[in-house]
Amino acid sequence: MKAAKGKGAPIKVPKEALKPVDDRSFKVESNEFYMHLKIKGNSKRRAILLGVGALALSSCPASSLFAEEIPQNYEAFVDKSDGYSYYYPSDWREFDFRGHNSAFKDRYLQLQNVQVSFIPTDKRDIHDLGPMEEVVSNLVRRVYSAPTQMANVFDMQERTIDGKNYYTFEYALTFPNFSRAAFATIAIGNGRYYTLIVGANERRWRRVRNQLKVVVDSFKVLVYHDLLGMMQHPHHAKVTPKFCKQYGQVGDVINKALLEYEEEVTNGSFPGPAHSPYKINAADVDGFLNELQKLGLDKAASAAATAAEKIENAESPDVYVVYMGSRDGHDPDEILMQNHQFLTDFHGGSVEQARASHVYSYRHGFRGFAAKLTEDQASEIASMSIQ
Incomplete structure (x- = not known):
């Protein structure tokens, strides 16, 4: 019409x-909420601040992340917020251990426990820390033990699980009145340097060693890229950890957004006036052109002057x-x-x-x-x- x-x-x-x-x-409107997550076998409730996108990750059962059955007499602890998981004996209870992110201990034997801690790092893999023998020796003798204690490393091995590398080792610390033996494993992922230590009084070590070996070998880093399906290259589909379940296909959304961005930049619709709110004044333009000319960049100065003129005369x-x-x-x-x-x-x-x-x-x-x-x-x- x-x-x-x-x-x-x-x-x-x-x-x-x-x-x-x-x-x-x-x-x-963005939305945030507090959610109380009670993990199987864990009597302590933790308040976790989550964004809307994290709901699907944090509302699922802990055991759903594991493709294999949890061993008998063990429970699975899964921290989806900080990106790691492990098994612990089902008759142990959680306790607060200063400086550690999670900890469980035997109900009656206080020294029989497991603790997990992590610190930020810019490293990508434990290989970036150095050779295994050197790294483990320095940790046990300079970090885990005090100057008055005698430290011994009995065994160390490197494990690779679904593309993620771990250093796992067994050691003992001798105190003036008693000795403590332990397993430890370290790994790097999600921008964190993780450490799990599980140990007991050395007098009980032979009795509980096999039980605690299950704990140390169960530790896994949960990379959020795998949980969210961010990596869409065929190679990553092959190496997605077997113990990890995907709760989304964020990679598809990212790819779509990047293609739209490329298209708008190519056809000139972005950036437009709505995304270019800042103007450079004439004095600053002249100063910039003079600096370019002093550096002998006459062509660059000419191109910059032309661009500034177009902006000035733009409707x-x-x-x-x-x-x-x-x-x-x-x-x-x-x-x-x-x-x-x-x-x-x-x-x-x-x-x-x-x-x-x-x-x-x-x-x-x-x-x-x-x-x-x-x-x-x-x-x-x-x-x-x-x-």
């Missing part, structure tokens, strides 16, 4: 005459009112969405720029909207037949 006289024609009006619009239909948008006909009683949010969709065609297909240009929706006396438009955009709208 051909527009009636004046219908669809933009009318330039001063900005102060317009009211701001409540753009509720496109506003996404700045003004506020126009677009009349779309008589009011039709549609829902305000639906009208706002239609206005955004209409403006998208005049901003290179960019929804973001369309939203940024929209100023106000008219829906009472007539149907229309106010928007920031260049003269060319306004002329193009005026020549249209509004349906």
